[in-house]
Amino acid sequence: xxxxxxVEVQLRPGIADPEGATIERALPALGFDGVxxxxxxxxxxxxxxxxxxxxxxxxxxxLADRLLxxxxxxxxxxxxxxx
Amino acid sequence: xxxxxxVEVQLRPGIADPEGATIERALPALGFDGVxxxxxxxxxxxxxxxxxxxxxxxxxxxLADRLLxxxxxxxxxxxxxxx
Numbered sequence: 001x002x003x004x005x006x007v008e009v010q011l012r013p014g015i016a017d018p019e020g021a022t023i024e025r026a027l028p029a030l031g032f033d034g035v036x037x038x039x040x041x042x043x044x045x046x047x048x049x050x051x052x053x054x055x056x057x058x059x060x061x062x063l064a065d066r067l068l069x070x071x072x073x074x075x076x077x078x079x080x081x082x083x
Numbered sequence: 084x085x086x087x088x089x090v091e092v093q094l095r096p097g098i099a100d101p102e103g104a105t106i107e108r109a110l111p112a113l114g115f116d117g118v119x120x121x122x123x124x125x126x127x128x129x130x131x132x133x134x135x136x137x138x139x140x141x142x143x144x145x146l147a148d149r150l151l152x153x154x155x156x157x158x159x160x161x162x163x164x165x166x
Contacts, residue, residue: 032142034133035142037128037129040125042126043091045120067113
């Protein structure tokens with residue numbers, strides 16, 4: 001079976017996010033008021049070929065934690081759908 | 084009302100994605116077989132203060148298209164939830 005995995009990697013709460021802070025500082029001058037707590041992260045999508053959803057989830061989560069995120073400062077969330 | 088917006092910015096289909104291609108090439112040597120079509124993108128989350136969900140969605144979508152994504156080569160998806 002084939003699955004589509006979507007992984008979102010965000011900095012852990014409390015870790016400084018210079019990119020998000022820079023965007024947030026620029027917003028009022030660009031006409032966007034009422035926007036706060038901007039956080040920047042990365043996203044990945046890929047296809048996993050696995051015998052069932054449980055195996056696909058295990059493999060995708062391992063890939064996300066070992067290769068896509070730095071677990072010391074980042075956390076990842078995983079969504080899986082059948083193709 | 085306050086809303087949390089999550090914006091995912093991905094390269095449009097057909098636009099070359101060197102980061103995704105590099106990850107995909109590295110996977111077999113790292114023990115991950117059966118993974119294909121890796122695409123890399125960016126994600127953002129922020130809070131929007133707006134009178135209702137429609138206004139919040141309009142503002143968040145405008146922000147995503149004008150500031151977070153390059154509409155020539157990227158597409159953005161927006162998810163909104165009430166805080």
